[in-house]
Amino acid sequence: MDRQLLILSTFCYLIAVVRTAMGLRHGTFRPGTFNFVAIAFGFLLQTAFLSVRGHALRRCPLTNLFEVFVFLAWSVALVYMLVGPAYRLSLMGAFTAPLVFLLQAFALLAPIDVPHPVTARANSWLEFHASMSMIAYGAFALACVAGLMYLIQERQLKTRQIHSVFYQLPPLSDLFAAITRLLWLGFGLYTAGLVGGFFTGQPLPQFKVICAFAVWLLYAGVLLGRHLRRLAPKRVAVLCIVAFSAALSVLWAINFTSPHLPPQ
Amino acid sequence: MNLFCVGISHHTASVETRERYTSAPAAETLMRESGCTETLLLTTCNRVEVYGVAAEPVATTDLARWLAVEDAKSDSHDPGIFYRHEGEKCVQHLFRVASGLDSMVIGETEILGQAKKAYEHARNTGSAGPYLHRLFQRAFRVAKQVRTRTDITRGAVSVGSVAVDLAGKIFGDLRELRVLVLGAGETSERTARALMSRGVRDLRVSNRSYDRAHALASLVGGSAVPFEHWMQHCADVDILLSSTAADEPLVTRALLEPLLGERMHRPLFIIDIAVPRDVAPDVNDIEGVYLYDIDSLRTIADQSIATRRQQIAAGEEIINEHVADFRKWFAPRAAASGGSEGPIIADPAFGTQES
Numbered sequence: 001m002d003r004q005l006l007i008l009s010t011f012c013y014l015i016a017v018v019r020t021a022m023g024l025r026h027g028t029f030r031p032g033t034f035n036f037v038a039i040a041f042g043f044l045l046q047t048a049f050l051s052v053r054g055h056a057l058r059r060c061p062l063t064n065l066f067e068v069f070v071f072l073a074w075s076v077a078l079v080y081m082l083v084g085p086a087y088r089l090s091l092m093g094a095f096t097a098p099l100v101f102l103l104q105a106f107a108l109l110a111p112i113d114v115p116h117p118v119t120a121r122a123n124s125w126l127e128f129h130a131s132m133s134m135i136a137y138g139a140f141a142l143a144c145v146a147g148l149m150y151l152i153q154e155r156q157l158k159t160r161q162i163h164s165v166f167y168q169l170p171p172l173s174d175l176f177a178a179i180t181r182l183l184w185l186g187f188g189l190y191t192a193g194l195v196g197g198f199f200t201g202q203p204l205p206q207f208k209v210i211c212a213f214a215v216w217l218l219y220a221g222v223l224l225g226r227h228l229r230r231l232a233p234k235r236v237a238v239l240c241i242v243a244f245s246a247a248l249s250v251l252w253a254i255n256f257t258s259p260h261l262p263p264q
Numbered sequence: 265m266n267l268f269c270v271g272i273s274h275h276t277a278s279v280e281t282r283e284r285y286t287s288a289p290a291a292e293t294l295m296r297e298s299g300c301t302e303t304l305l306l307t308t309c310n311r312v313e314v315y316g317v318a319a320e321p322v323a324t325t326d327l328a329r330w331l332a333v334e335d336a337k338s339d340s341h342d343p344g345i346f347y348r349h350e351g352e353k354c355v356q357h358l359f360r361v362a363s364g365l366d367s368m369v370i371g372e373t374e375i376l377g378q379a380k381k382a383y384e385h386a387r388n389t390g391s392a393g394p395y396l397h398r399l400f401q402r403a404f405r406v407a408k409q410v411r412t413r414t415d416i417t418r419g420a421v422s423v424g425s426v427a428v429d430l431a432g433k434i435f436g437d438l439r440e441l442r443v444l445v446l447g448a449g450e451t452s453e454r455t456a457r458a459l460m461s462r463g464v465r466d467l468r469v470s471n472r473s474y475d476r477a478h479a480l481a482s483l484v485g486g487s488a489v490p491f492e493h494w495m496q497h498c499a500d501v502d503i504l505l506s507s508t509a510a511d512e513p514l515v516t517r518a519l520l521e522p523l524l525g526e527r528m529h530r531p532l533f534i535i536d537i538a539v540p541r542d543v544a545p546d547v548n549d550i551e552g553v554y555l556y557d558i559d560s561l562r563t564i565a566d567q568s569i570a571t572r573r574q575q576i577a578a579g580e581e582i583i584n585e586h587v588a589d590f591r592k593w594f595a596p597r598a599a600a601s602g603g604s605e606g607p608i609i610a611d612p613a614f615g616t617q618e619s
Binding site for chain 2: 153157158160162164166167169170171172173174229231232233234
C-alpha cells in the first residue's frame with residue numbers, strides 16, 4: 001500500500017518532468033501552475049507514504065536507505081513548496097521535479113528497501129537529529145538547483161547565446177539571493193540537527209561524526225567566503241553544486257559503512 | 265445586419281497618406297451620417313479604422329470621406345489604400361489587430377491599450393451597441409490568450425530595449441542601479457531614456473565636451489561628470505553605457521581590472537554601442553563583467569523578431585478558434601435582424617478588398 005502511494009507520487013513528478021522537457025524542446029516552456037500543482041500532488045502522496053510507513057514503524061521513517069532517499073525527496077519538495085513560490089522562482093519547479101523524480105525512482109528501483117528491525121524505543125532526540133538533517137539536505141538540494149539555474153543564466157549572458165529558457169529564468173540577482181537564503185536555511189537546520197545528535201544518549205560512530213562535520217565545515221566555508229565577499233556569486237553557485245554532491249556522497253557512505261545501524 | 269471594418273494602415277499607405285485620415289470625426293457623428301447602428305473608431309499612429317454595424321451596406325468611399333481631415337475631404341480618395349473586411353473577416357481582422365499580429369512591430373502590446381481606449385470611448389458615447397460590445401470584449405480576451413499562450417511578445421526588438429532587458433536579467437530591479445553614460449550622442453540618449461523609464465535614478469553622463477554631457481544629463485534627469493573623471497566612476501557604477509566617437513578602445517582589460525577589486529564581485533554590465541567599439545572585446549573575459557556591443561544587441565533583437573514571426577501561426581490558430589466561436593453567437597442574431605452576416609459582402613463602391 002505504502003509503495004503504491006510512492007509510485008503515484010513519482011508519477012506526478014514524472015508528469016512535471018516530461019511536460020517541462022517537451023516545453024523546452026519545442027521552445028514553448030513557460031513556468032505556470034501546472035508544475036506547481038504536479039509537485040504539490042507528488043508532495044501530498046509522499047507525505048501520505050511517510051505517514052503510513054511512520055505509523056507502521058512507530059518512528060520517523062528513516063530506518064533504511066530507501067526511506068532516507070524518500071525522506072530526502074520529500075524534504076526537497078517541502079522546501080520548494082515553501083521557498084519557490086515565495087521567491088517567485090516558479091521555474092525552480094522545472095528543475096526540482098527531475099531531482100525529486102530521480103531520488104524517488106532510484107529508491108523504488110534499487111533493492112534498498114530492506115526492512116531493518118529496530119527494537120529500541122523511538123528516541124525523540126535521534127528523530128529530531130535525523131529529520132532536521134534531512135530537511136537541511138532538502139534546502140541544500142534546492143540551493144544546488146538554484147546554483148544550476150544561476151550558472152545556466154550566467155553562461156547565456158556571458159556567451160550572448162540567448163535561448164528560450166533565458167526569458168523564463170529569473171535575474172541573476174534574484175537567483176543569488178535565493179541561493180544565499182537557502183544556504184543559510186539549510187545551514188541553520190543542519191547545525192540544529194548536528195547539535196541534536198549529541199543529545200541522543202547513544203554512542204556516536206566516529207566516521208559518521210567526521211563526515212557530518214566535514215559537510216558542516218564545507219557549507220560554513222561557502223557562507224563565510226560569501227559573507228566576507230571573498231567568493232564571487234558564480235563560485236558560490238558552483239560550490240553549491242559541489243557541496244551538495246559531496247553531502248549526498250557522505251550520506252551514501254555513512255549508510256554503506258554502517259550496515260548494521262539505522263542511518264539515524 | 266452587416267458587421268464591417270474599413271480602414272487604412274501602415275500595410276496600405278505611407279505615413280503622409282495616413283496623416284490625411286488621422287483627424288477622425290466623433291464616432292456618434294459618423295454613426296449619424298453613415299446610417300450605422302453602431303460605430304467604433306480606432307485611431308493610432310499606424311492605423312485609422314472604423315468598425316461598424318449597419319442594416320444596409322455603407323460605401324467605403326463615404327467612410328473614407330468622413331475619415332479624412334477637413335482639408336482633404338474634397339480630395340479624391342484612392343480606394344486602393346483602404347481595406348474593407350466584412351462579417352467573419354472583420355472579426356478575424358480585429359482579433360489580429362488587438363493581438364498585435366497586424367502591427368508594424370509584431371507582438372507589440374500598445375495596440376491593445378489603444379483598442380481598449382477606443383472601446384471605452386465608444387461605450388461612453390453610446391456609439392458601441394451590443395454587437396461591438398461583444399466583439400471588442402472577445403477581442404480583448406483573444407489578445408490576452410495570444411499573449412499568454414504564445415511567445416508573440418517575447419524579447420525586445422530594438423537595441424535600446426534589448427539593453428534594458430539584459431540589465432533586468434542581470435540586476436532584477438533597476439531602481440537602485442548607478443549608470444554611467446560615456447558619450448552624449450543620440451543613441452546614448454535613447455538608451456539612457458529607456459533605462460530611466462525602467463526606474464534608474466542615478467544616471468551620470470560624461471563626454472569630451474562637458475557642455476554636451478551637461479545638456480544630456482539635464483534632458484534625462486541625470487548628472488554630468490567631467491570626462492577626465494569617468495574612470496573613477498567605473499568602480500562604482502553597475503551599468504556602463506558607451507557611445508563615443510573614439511578611434512581606439514577607451515576601456516581595456518588592463519584599465520578596468522584593477523578598478524573591479526573595489527566592487528566586491530558586483531556585476532558590471534557594459535553596453536558598447538559605439539562604432540568603432542569603445543570597449544576591448546577581452547573585457548568580457550573578466551568574471552562578473554557582461555559586455556554587449558552593438559552587433560550582439562542587434563543579433564538578440566533580430567532573434568526576437570524571428571521568434572515573434574514564428575509565433576504568428578500559433579496566434580492565428582487561437583484567433584480562428586475564437587472567430588468560429590463568435591460566428592456561432594453572431595450568425596443567428598444577424599439573420600434574425602433581417603440582414604446577412606455574410607462571410608463577405610460586396611462593397612458597392614470598391615468591391616471586396618483584403619489587406
